[in-house]
Each structure stands twice: as structure tokens, then as C-alpha cells.
Amino acid sequence: MVTVIHGERETEVARARVVGDALWLSSADVERATGWALTPDGFCRDSACVPIPRGREAALVDGDTIDLAALWRHMGHPVVQNGAASAWVLGTAAGERADALRSLMAPDFTLPDLGGHQHALSDYRGKKVLLVTWASW
Amino acid sequence: MKAQGFTILAVAMDARTEAARPWIEAAKPSYPCLIDHDHRVAELYNMVNVPQAVWIDETGRIVRPTESAGAYEGFRAMDRTTRTVPDEVAEITTRAKRTYVDAVRDWALRGESSHHAFDARRATAHLTLPDERIAEAHAHFRLGQVLRRRGETAEAETHFAEARRLHPDSWNIWRQTAAVDARGLASGPEFWARVDALGSRRYYAPVDMEGMPD
Numbered sequence: 001m002v003t004v005i006h007g008e009r010e011t012e013v014a015r016a017r018v019v020g021d022a023l024w025l026s027s028a029d030v031e032r033a034t035g036w037a038l039t040p041d042g043f044c045r046d047s048a049c050v051p052i053p054r055g056r057e058a059a060l061v062d063g064d065t066i067d068l069a070a071l072w073r074h075m076g077h078p079v080v081q082n083g084a085a086s087a088w089v090l091g092t093a094a095g096e097r098a099d100a101l102r103s104l105m106a107p108d109f110t111l112p113d114l115g116g117h118q119h120a121l122s123d124y125r126g127k128k129v130l131l132v133t134w135a136s137w
Numbered sequence: 138m139k140a141q142g143f144t145i146l147a148v149a150m151d152a153r154t155e156a157a158r159p160w161i162e163a164a165k166p167s168y169p170c171l172i173d174h175d176h177r178v179a180e181l182y183n184m185v186n187v188p189q190a191v192w193i194d195e196t197g198r199i200v201r202p203t204e205s206a207g208a209y210e211g212f213r214a215m216d217r218t219t220r221t222v223p224d225e226v227a228e229i230t231t232r233a234k235r236t237y238v239d240a241v242r243d244w245a246l247r248g249e250s251s252h253h254a255f256d257a258r259r260a261t262a263h264l265t266l267p268d269e270r271i272a273e274a275h276a277h278f279r280l281g282q283v284l285r286r287r288g289e290t291a292e293a294e295t296h297f298a299e300a301r302r303l304h305p306d307s308w309n310i311w312r313q314t315a316a317v318d319a320r321g322l323a324s325g326p327e328f329w330a331r332v333d334a335l336g337s338r339r340y341y342a343p344v345d346m347e348g349m350p351d
Contacts, residue, residue: 101266121146137312
């Protein structure tokens with residue numbers, strides 16, 4: 001069992017094959033864990049597609065399984081796993097974060113309140129929002 | 138602050154809900170108070186400290202990017218034995234907070250015609266953007282949180298240490314992963330040593346707002 005952590009998702013994957021830095025998952029599990037899917041146009045989410053690099057197809061795709069960690073690194077994102085390779089964080093590249101901020105459209109997120117009720121920033125469209133952080137520590 | 142079409146969204150950068158709960162319950166806020174165990178908002182908005190704020194208009198557009206929310210680092214002048222701050226410094230802190238709250242109120246009431254709301258050019262100029270080390274630090278912090286929740290605290294700490302190393306400017310990461318005292322505060326000798334090491338650098342970056350201390 002492997003946990004794949006990406007954005008707001010923490011996905012348990014029953015059938016994963018770990019070989020060193022490689023994380024081989026079925027294409028269905030990849031889509032469940034990341035929202036990205038292997039298509040004839042490459043590796044895609046919404047309207048964005050990243051071509052599978054030429055000459056590396058065999059190293060990244062094996063039948064219906066994908067080395068998600070290698071593909072993620074190829075996309076320029078950080079990949080961090082624990083020593084037992086049972087938890088993998090698929091991070092987001094600084095450039096993607098910076099582009100989002102430069103667009104000036106506030107990045108959306110969903111978080112719970114004390115009662116466990118989920119709030120998305122986008123639920124508050126139509127209002128001005130003062131997003132303000134604090135901490136107990 | 139009950140302006141039409143305005144809300145505060147408070148986000149606690151707290152790995153444990155129970156650490157944040159007493160503060161929220163005591164404040165009885167009229168606005169949503171969310172808990173961000175994994176500091177995802179800090180990652181999205183490149184935040185490094187609390188309190189920080191972002192002003193977002195009705196269309197979801199940032200009109201003031203991440204900045205200190207009226208905080209002034211008067212605590213640096215604290216007498217560390219008596220935990221008191223000289224009156225003149227306390228006054229600056231109070232004035233900074235009041236100036237910031239007044240500015241928020243002005244924007245809440247007047248929207249884009251408030252001179253505190255930046256146009257796109259100024260908002261862009263005030264952005265602070267992450268680099269690859271910061272992106273990697275957030276990945277390590279996230280993994281540390283997952284491992285900590287699993288009870289694998291020793292390995293969690295190695296990833297927290299890596300996050301601190303990669304993103305030394307983040308007080309959020311440092312204080313969240315530091316030891317806390319009986320009051321739940323990460324403000325022991327290591328904290329003060331880190332503050333002292335700032336030298337002339339700032340704990341809270343100055344805010345570009347008329348009337349705020351430099």
C-alpha cells in the first residue's frame with residue numbers, strides 16, 4: 001500500500017510497484033491520485049498536456065502502468081518519499097506557483113472549520129475576502 | 138466589521154486542530170475560521186509568517202498580495218526576563234495594527250475606489266514569488282506532516298529539518314516544527330537565537346501602506 005499526496009488529495013493505492021526512485025502505478029490510479037491522465041496527446045489534465053519525452057517512452061510507460069515519479073520530475077515538480085517508499089509527495093514546481101500568483105487570480109483551496117465543515121475560497125466569490133493567517137504557536 | 142459583501146477568512150496554520158480550537162472558541166468569531174494542518178495556504182500564497190493577509194476582490198482577483206497583516210516586530214524590543222515591551226514600542230505596535238485594520242475597513246466599504254486596493258500593476262509589483270528550494274521545502278514539510286500523523290515522528294523530523302534548511306525564511310515551518318512550551322508557544326531560547334540572527338533583517342516585512350511603521 002502506497003499513499004500518494006498531491007495538492008488536496010491523499011490517495012491510497014493498493015497496487016503500486018516501487019523500484020528505487022520509480023513509482024509505477026496503473027493509469028487509473030495515476031488519474032485518481034493526481035487528476036492527470038495518459039492520453040494519445042500525452043500526459044494531460046484539463047486542457048494542459050505534457051508530451052511523453054521522445055526516446056523515454058519505454059522508461060516512463062509500460063503497458064498500462066506509468067512511472068509517475070519520473071514523469072512528475074520530468075514536469076519539473078519536486079518528488080519526495082519516505083524511506084519505506086510508502087508515502088510519496090508529488091509537489092508543485094515554484095514556476096507553476098509563481099505563474100498562478102502573477103495571474104493575480106487568488107489560488108483556490110478547500111479547508112475545514114472546527115466543525116469539519118469544508119469551505120472553499122471560491123465559495124466566497126461575490127464578496128471581498130480578507131484572507132488572514134494566524135497560529136497557536 | 139460588518140460591511141456589505143465582505144468577509145474575513147481566518148486560516149490557522151496549525152498541524153493539530155486541538156491547538157487552534159481554544160483560541161477560536163474564545164474569540165467567538167462571526168467569520169469562518171479554517172484549519173490548515175499542512176500549511177497549504179502558505180504554499181499557495183508563498184507565506185512565511187503569521188499573521189499574513191491577502192486581499193481578494195469580489196471576482197477572486199488579488200488586490201493586495203501576501204503581506205504582514207498589521208504586525209510590527211515590537212516583540213524584538215522585549216525584556217526577555219519580564220516579557221515586557223517598552224511603552225513607546227508597544228505604541229508603535231498598536232498603531233500599526235490600527236492603521237492596518239482601518240485600511241481593511243476602508244476597502245471593505247469602498248472596494249476598488251479605496252486607495253489601499255492596488256491596481257494590477259502595483260499588485261504584481263508587490264508579489265513575492267517562490268523559488269525551487271521553497272517548492273521542495275513545502276514537499277518535505279507535507280511529507281513530514283503525513284509521517285507525523287502516522288506516528289513516525291523520527292522520520293517526520295528528518296523531513297521537517299530538510300524543509301527548514303531549504304526554506305530558512307519560513308517562520309511558519311520553523312515554529313510549527315519546533316518544540317513548544319507549556320503555553321503552546323515555540324518561543325524558547327532557540328527561537329530567540331534565530332530572531333537575534335536576523336540582525337538588521339526583518340521578522341515582519343514592512344507593509345507598503347501610509348501610516349505603517351517602516
